[in-house]
Amino acid sequence: MNSKIHTLVVQTSDGIVFPLVLASPVTRFLAWIVDCACIVTIDYVCTIVLGIFGWISLDVANAVLLLFYFLISIGYGIIMEWYWRGQTIGKRLLQLRVMDAQGLRLQFSQIVIRNLLRVVDSLPMFYFVGGVTSLVNRRGQRLGDFAANTIVIRNPPMIEPDLDQLLGGKFNSFREHPHLAARLRQRASAGEAGIALQSLLRRDELDPLARVELLAGVAEHFHEVVRFPPEATDGITDEQYVRNVVDILFRQQKGKRPDAMAGISLSEQSSLQPTSIVETL
Numbered sequence: 001m002n003s004k005i006h007t008l009v010v011q012t013s014d015g016i017v018f019p020l021v022l023a024s025p026v027t028r029f030l031a032w033i034v035d036c037a038c039i040v041t042i043d044y045v046c047t048i049v050l051g052i053f054g055w056i057s058l059d060v061a062n063a064v065l066l067l068f069y070f071l072i073s074i075g076y077g078i079i080m081e082w083y084w085r086g087q088t089i090g091k092r093l094l095q096l097r098v099m100d101a102q103g104l105r106l107q108f109s110q111i112v113i114r115n116l117l118r119v120v121d122s123l124p125m126f127y128f129v130g131g132v133t134s135l136v137n138r139r140g141q142r143l144g145d146f147a148a149n150t151i152v153i154r155n156p157p158m159i160e161p162d163l164d165q166l167l168g169g170k171f172n173s174f175r176e177h178p179h180l181a182a183r184l185r186q187r188a189s190a191g192e193a194g195i196a197l198q199s200l201l202r203r204d205e206l207d208p209l210a211r212v213e214l215l216a217g218v219a220e221h222f223h224e225v226v227r228f229p230p231e232a233t234d235g236i237t238d239e240q241y242v243r244n245v246v247d248i249l250f251r252q253q254k255g256k257r258p259d260a261m262a263g264i265s266l267s268e269q270s271s272l273q274p275t276s277i278v279e280t281l
Contacts, residue, residue, distance in 0.1 A: 008139070008151070023096045023152040025134045032127065034090030039076050043069050077115040082108055087155075097155035101139070110148040117144035167247050173232040174244045181248045184226040193249045196222065196242055203239070215239045 008020045023031075046068050050061070080088040086098035086106050098114070100106050121130030121142045130142035139151050174181055188196075199218045203211050219238040222245045233241065 006140070008153075021154040022140045023094075023154055025131055025140060027094050027096060027154070028134070028140075028152055029127065029131065031088070031090035031094040031096055034093055035076065035088050038089050039073050042072050042076065046072065074115055074118065077118065078111055081106075081111045081115070086111075091152075095154055095156045096152055098150050098152050101141075101145075101149045101151050106150070110150055114144035114148035114150055117142075117147055120144075167243055167251070170240070170243065172244045172247045173236070174228055174248055177228060177232055180226055180228055180232075184222070184245065184248050187225050188222070188245075188249055192221070192225070193246075196246050197250065199242055200239075200246060212238070215242055218242050219245075 006022045006024065008022060047065055050064055050068065077088060081091075081098055084092065087096070091097060098106060098111070100110065118130075121127055121133070121144055123129045127142075130144070133146075134140045134142045139145075141151060145151060174184075196218055199214055203215065206214060215238040219241040222241070223233075236244070
């Protein structure tokens with residue numbers, strides 16, 4: 001099977017491209033088993049707590065327990081995916097994440113829709129309908145994903161990069177203009193900073209032409225964010241330009257983290273979602 005079937009190409013509005021690996025139906029099924037165990041555990045605890053209704057009426061107790069099981073089984077996915085940004089306990093353990101199919105911010109309404117339709121996807125048992133649906137379409141979507149316009153991707157944890165090794169202690173001409181460096185930190189979003197960092201981290205994975213095009217696109221974007229004077233940019237390559245930008249945005253200076261990136265780790269910044277997704281043909 002062509003591996004490209006399981007890959008999406010992330011393309012930002014500036015033409016910067018990154019691949020995303022779609023979660024396989026098997027991995028999603030394993031994550032679902034973990035989540036089922038969590039749901040059963042929660043339901044068991046609720047059964048014990050709500051056992052008091054059995055003293056009133058057995059029928060009332062069964063009705064309450066059935067209602068709570070439905071709320072737990074549906075509410076678990078909604079609550080976890082909303083507060084964990086597209087992850088449940090099972091997805092986090094299997095390194096998966098739900099995201100909008102166009103790479104936009106995942107909306108609460110999308111999470112509600114995809115979880116409500118689990119009832120249909122799980123028919124007749126063991127997610128048969130959802131499993132078959134995800135197998136026969138190129139983006140691995142079940143019916144709930146189609147309705148909510150979502151996909152599930154592999155989301156392995158990022159290793160905190162060693163910036164000293166990555167940047168190589170090279171002279172940064174941008175630091176000769178501290179007011180422009182401060183402006184860059186103020187104007188660059190965490191998503192833009194993450195894209196710049198990822199372009200350096202992944203550059204060796206690309207063929208030479210793609211590497212040149214990628215770094216040229218990133219450099220051109222940041223050239224529009226803040227324009228450094230010619231004496232700071234003349235004679236440096238696009239790769240060095242991006243290195244200088246990453247150095248300004250991420251490296252500590254005088255014991256402080258840049259204000260624009262404060263409170264966000266390098267791994268979190270480098271894994272932020274780009275703006276749109278184009279399916280690989």
